[in-house]
């Protein structure tokens with residue numbers, strides 16, 4: 001089946017254009033939750049403790065592309081949902097409220113949980129209800145969470161996902177900047193400025209949009225990521241799919257370290273150009289930025305750039321002609 005689409009303008013023009021410098025402080029999230037691209041503060045050296053984490057399922061209508069709206073289902077009113085940050089050994093009192101104005105029952109399957117359904121077996125909440133369950137963070141790593149209510153596919157496809165980081169005892173090594181970037185596909189028929197969820201397009205694995213942080217352009221223009229020359233940047237990157245496997249790459253950079261598949265305490269690879277992130281998988285990448293300029297985050301399954309899988313990291317600072325220069 002051949003489908004002709006018209007997103008080349010949106011994706012490809014942005015590819016070579018530098019954004020402006022307005023993204024927020026990388027560590028401004030604070031507490032155990034932060035909204036993308038921000039990241040909650042590191043756990044540091046603290047002992048394991050009981051952490052209360054509050055999520056709310058929230059259905060809302062918002063922009064998915066220039067001039068196009070989508071009826072999202074979300075956690076805490078954003079797509080992706082907030083990033084949570086814990087340490088191994090923490091006991092988590094997890095609250096899931098389902099807003100009274102929602103149309104659907106919702107729940108949450110947290111891949112960091114050891115227990116039935118990743119919690120979803122005991123936390124399905126009807127509109128207006130709240131469910132609480134308690135789980136222990138047993139293994140350090142970067143984990144996906146998602147809704148698994150109803151037929152599951154539409155709950156995931158409509159935006160109910162995000163990341164939870166479980167740090168090892170003593171925390172991860174300090175870096176200068178941390179960001180939260182999340183890739184997802186949306187299956188939709190678009191008409192008159194409205195993108196309607198299409199189950200058929202999902203079954204055929206034909207996304208209309210493939211985006212970072214919930215909409216086209218979420219990491220472009222006045223929302224680019226930023227860093228300074230000499231800094232080490234860490235990106236917590238998740239991919240929900242729901243079908244596609246991501247070929248995560250930053251044009252002009254090499255990942256100094258890759259925590260493969262988001263595992264902490266497993267294999268950390270070095271000098272990686274492109275890392276594979278499965279559906280409902282994650283990865284932690286770290287890299288030092290050596291020279292100023294605009295670096296482009298992509299899913300290097302490159303036709304997806306035209307569907308929105310692109311963002312910018314703008315690096316400011318002193319040139320180093322020893323590392324990079326035009327001419328001889």
Ligand SMILES: [Cu+2]
Nearest residue numbers: 106147149155
């Ligand atoms: Cu749901």
